[in-house]
Amino acid sequence: MEGLFTRYNGITSIVGDIVNLRVGNVEEMAVPPRNRDLAVVEQDGKTFSLAQIIKLSDDLVSLQVFSGTKGLSNSASIRFLGETMQAIYSENILGRVFGGSGQAIDNGPSLSHEPKVQINGPTVNPTARVLASRMIRTDVPMIDVFNCLVESQKIPIFSVAGEPYNKFLARIGIQADADVVVFGGLGLIFDDYHSFKQSFEEAGVLSRTVMYVNLASDPVVERLMVPDLCLAVAEKMATEEGKRVLVLLTDMTAYADAMKEIGIAMEHIPSNRGYMGDLYSQLARRYEKACDFKGAGSVTILSVTTMPGNDVTHPVPDNTGYITEGQFYLHNGEIDPFGSLSRLKQHVVGKQTRGDHGQIMNTMIRYYSEGVEAEQKQAMAFDLSEFDRKLLKFSLLFRQRFMKLDVSMPLEEALDGCWALLSECFDKDEVVIKQQLKDQYWVHSHG
Template identity: 75%
Template structure:
């Protein structure tokens, strides 16, 4: 396709969608393709970049990146013959790109660096390796109770106001990964600045690649950011053997952008105004997570906000069918009851200590009983001596493990679990395999344990 031929033919402008009559273009031998880029020109100057979002026999719909305010129906269109591509080279580390794949960090130009296509097909399952390696984050509620596994795709379910971006930044800083690719979707400027500053202050910016679409940026770019980030992640994993962790916040903003575009194109909406292909759109991105045979891996961790804390909302509801569990962020803490990692059994006891599985189940069991004891206390029921021990356990469990500012390597966290059990319960009270208690139960009584024994 020739990129030098421009023509007029705007039929309508609805929102940021421009419909073009392409019969004249076809007579000139131009055949636009889906997702192809085009330039809108007005008064001899480029008005905006646009992308083909719908094809029909005689017309094409373009999503205009810069919006259509000030665009005349007499403007001309020039198809470039190119799809959106992402920059890929050794020069991208520490750089920040917009949703159009353009550097926005005032760094050196990358015009001569190679570019790679985005939004390609997912990997053939026969070329995938079964997930079997753990990504350590030094966050006990993840490492101990719901391990993050290489090639896993998993969201953080949360609501507006929760510190999910702070948690995501901590994981990006502390995670045992070669490269972190961050994709910001509809971020306010303060959140974007917080991510960048956090990576820079922690000294990990040199292994980080950032793509950012701010709330004030074009909506269409919000739909491209995941594809740009995942294309770079795939190339780093396949060609360079890197263990890549992709962080995306927030996938609900991505889905809302798809809904906005669909409504502008007068598509018939499905559940709550979202388009009927929401599941496919989300799955196409999440299924990029992969452990490549003979190469690296791509692990995807996202944020999915739930409007009204409604897990049946179309975005978290569809996400739950695609991903392999979820982390549930509630009241500023990772909730052990709402969180689940369906791949943790591939690493617990295999890549971790022999006591990991037993101590994980025991801690959650006693915490659940402690929550029940708190409910009994709130309803003024009489509490037994064991109930009081459960209350102490539940309070200490939140302080030592559930708060987001807690940072412990896995082995230290497992030791801390044993220590907490020893503080709150007698050795014979704890139901756990005897051989493990013989090996890992603290031998010396702690001061807290002595006080507990005196009070009972």
């Protein structure tokens, strides 16, 4: 195609990673530029970097340069490719690590000639979606027992810097009963990236995992590509191969910060706290890729969203909460049962799980809540009743056996553990729960 070899000079300005190119009459160009199309930046007769068109205005084209603009001069030329960003897609991508430009970065065999799939496609037609009804087991009791992760769910882990959320996310990737895990790292430090890769390798699950990683030292522009690459591949696996795909993303606040940085470079008018006014729609466009496809597989999204200053009203967690179906709160190295919520758990509790699940879930949280109140009474030197002291013992053991992040057990074992803890701390007649369930499981817990 002739247009692929036509080079255009005329760079008017370079701002951050943004290049502004004046091209004259767009309609007369061999390959007319379109929004989100790719281009090649060339300098001194050599390829400098890939770039993506992000804005068209009369005869001015603005492009994001993937590798950054350090060392780029205004004399460089641009060659438009006439196609959008694509992700490599074949059975050979499993176990591989890709960068934010979609190219393999793990020194493995080249995949450049493998088939590709377009990214940034439309979200699924609602008529092709199936109501969420299947659970994804994680062997994390604070999720499986109290806030089930359901196929096609989109749910964030709200946390703060310094918490072990990446270690926790890796554990879920290893233990979850999904067919494929697609991992997206956004602005990761190298140690975190290495930790994820090593954890997947040592657990023997790298062969069912695909990793897309943007390091903190990599260009900010590529950070914006990682979720789209992950979701395009996940959707293809779900629809064409019927796979149950779990997408893990960390950290979506870094993604939003990258959008803010690009927006400021583009001189867009900022909204709340410097973020662009389309923050909600940009996040929603990615999260809405979560889907249980009719007659095929599913895409489930579990992301990390850090809250600067532990402020849940910060624009990123605030907007995320309106899009997603609940959240997991992670602080002090524990999943907080009070702040966490899975809005889809009612679709599987007691239907795909054991008959006592719903009752034991509610009873445990009720007694833990009362135990926290008893701890406050004790701290303020109020007299404690005998039942208060039982509640204190219960809340202490509940934290140790269920809330710690390193606790791992199958759902049925966790439910049995709940009954065992109740019988250890209370008399049978003191526990308010259906008598039929007590008759069945109270004895079982001592068996």
